[in-house]
Amino acid sequence: MADYTDQEQTDSDDSDELYEHHRIVVDKGQALLRIDKFLMDRLPNVTRNKLQGAIRSESVQVNQKPVKVSYKVKPLDVITITLAEPPRDTDVVPENIPLDIVYEDEELLIVDKSAGMVVHPAYNNWNGTLVNALTYYLRNLPTSRNGEGRPGLVHRIDKDTSGLLVIAKSEYSMAFLAKQFFDHSIERTYYALVWGVPKEDTGTITGHVGRSPKDRRVMTVYPDGSYGKHAVTHYKVLRRFKYVSLVQCNLETGRTHQIRAHMKYIGHPLFSDAMYGGDSILQGMPSGSYKTFVENAFKLMPRQALHAKSLGFVHPTTREFIHFESALPEDFEAVLQKWALYEAQ
Incomplete structure (x- = not known):
């Protein structure tokens, strides 16, 4: 390993x-x-x-x-x-936006977020976010805070990352879930398509993750621990293609852009990840029919190839472990099929 x-x-x-x-x-x-x-x-x-x-x-x-x-x-x-963190000091407009709800009971709900949806309202994204949608959907619950703040969220995923999120519907559930995140007992699995072919079938990446001094939007790995927060990602290679690999990543910690920064750190940036250099041809000769093939693959999936595939945790009231799976979205499946066909040629 x-x-x-x-x-x-x-x-x-x-x-x-x-x-x-x-x-x-x-x-x-x-x-x-x-x-x-x-x-x-x-x-x-x-x-x-x-x-x-x-x-x-x-x-x-x-x-x-x-x-x-x-x-x-x-x-x-x-x-x-x-x-759970206190709500942000921002008025949130409830919006009737359709949600893909995988599961719901009196204490929580599981949402399968589509790529392109921002989780929290922020500069240039005050509307159309998951929080806007949840504020509307949960408008009659105490955790909606009368349309203000962050209704029931104890974690988040990036705008262009698809997949599963858990939302609490009571103060009790928010605290119970927050404790599991703090204890690192939440099980989270992501699928990522990365450039290159890792030599090892499995591996663990441990490296502090913090903001880059050159660009505050980008997270950098600080291997000497001089800055940032301790972060651990476990990965497993699921399939090797000629120039890219499908990798399963399990988070032990949950830092901003953790998988994206960690995979770049070990030389395998996520496919089509513009912020971390994955939107260029990093393997193979960038010319001829191969160049056209990769550019068409980028068009199929014009975002980082990252999907929050599964989520498992102990339920706040039943105290039983529950587990949820999300199918890969169409763009991710299409790119995988494209690479499989290319390899078969």
């Missing part, structure tokens, strides 16, 4: 996992006080309902053990809290 490693560090940077983590050591002179009331005074912009949901989901622990809402904090208690 190939192995690319560096040392762990806790720098601050972007992440696709939308949670925050707190650690509080109770003062020596603290009087006995219910834990929800104690935390209300110390965590800004957190509602009591959200805190109680976090306590019930065991996302709040005292001295490394879960407690009940009625627990009274004592001097020198060490409290750790994992919460």
Whole structure:
């Protein structure tokens, strides 16, 4: 097995996992006080309902053990809290946009996002996002926050990445899912078409991921751990074509552009990934009929060849492990078939 490693560090940077983590050591002179009331005074912009949901989901622990809402904090208690991030300070317009809902119950729903849909409203993308659609769809739920903020999301995927996302429908479920993301117990599998043919069938890429000093839109791997956040990607080669390979990637951490940055770092950028250099012919002679073939493949899939294929986690209320799969979208399948036909010639 190939192995690319560096040392762990806790720098601050972007992440696709939308949670925050707190650690509080109770003062020596603290009087006995219910834990929800104690935390209300110390965590800004957190509602009591959200805190109680976090306590019930065991996302709040005292001295490394879960407690009940009625627990009274004592001097020198060490409290750790994992919460879904507070909503962004942005008005979100509810929009009746069709959603591909794979599964839904009282606590959560699974959405299969199409490529091209932005997850969060931001500059130049205030409308037509997944959050706009969810704000409309979940408009009668408390987590919709009356049309403001980020309804129920505890993770995200890139605009041009397709595939599965889990959305919570209650404060309790948001806290429960956020804890699993923090503990790295969520199972996430991606399929990627990459340039080149990895020598090893399987491998692990470990390297800090942080923003490039040359272009803030691009994430760079810092192998010495000097910047960024610790990131781990496990990969497995599913099929080797002549000049590209279909690879399965499993995320241990969830950093922005993690797979895209990590695969480029080991010399295998994602096919058709303009931001990371994958929209040029990186294998084979860039001329003649082969050049025409690759350019036509780029036209079939004018975005990075990355799909969030599966998602597995423990359900907030049943406490059973559930798993979901998403079929490859048409553009991804079409490019794979094109490479298969080319190889067969």
